[in-house]
Amino acid sequence: MSKRDNLYLVGLMGAGKTTVGRLLAKHYGCTFYDSDHEIVARTGVKIPVIFEIEGEAGFRKREEAVIAELTALSGIVLATGGGAVLSPTNRENLKKNGVVIYLRGTPEHLYERTRHDRNRPLLQTDNPLARLRELYQQRDPLYREVADIVVDTGRQGVGGMARVLCGKVDLLRSGLPLPDTAD
Ligand SMILES: Nc1ncnc2c1ncn2[C@@H]1O[C@H](COP(=O)(O)OP(=O)(O)OP(=O)(O)O)[C@@H](O)[C@H]1O
């Protein structure tokens, strides 16, 4: 299996990994996977319930197992959970087995996209924007560490984002250097 056969999306909550990932999979005729959805399908409960019963540590163990399995597949687009890069094992699996795309968003943009959703336990605090700023500080270096492509998601909607990414992926797959990794 070549790294170029798979596309993996990383980034904070609300960056668009799931939404844009589906569009990329459709465009390339690949199977789409989402590590969060896979965990929910296997446990039969929503993510906040897993956090409640097993804590974040329990969720991370499940996430690591699922990502190990999914990164062994070929010809897929994988949207990862926002915290997947916290695990060195996940970072290794992602870097080794696919083209990794970091969808970067500012905490302010991400806050706007996630504020009405109750399905992200880490944002159920009095000040979700402050939490997103903290997570951004911690994780931005980790997303960059694994990424082959970095794009800013603020300027365009999901369709435009997918089109920009297809252009970059095609260049990378053709062996040409990317003119600019932070769009
Ligand atoms: N580039 C974008 N422009 C405008 N809205 C966007 C963009 N990307 C995503 N959104 C919207 O933001 C919301 C969150 O997107 P999505 O669920 O795809 O994020 P995610 O990265 O998968 O988050 P999580 O890590 O929590 O799974 C959705 O309503 C989606 O339509």
Ligand SMILES: O=C(O)C1=C[C@@H](O)[C@@H](O)[C@H](O)C1
């Ligand atoms: O950023 C995170 O740590 C998370 C993001 C979501 O995708 C889920 O994986 C879960 O809510 C944790």
Ligand SMILES: [Mg+2]
């Ligand atoms: Mg998602």
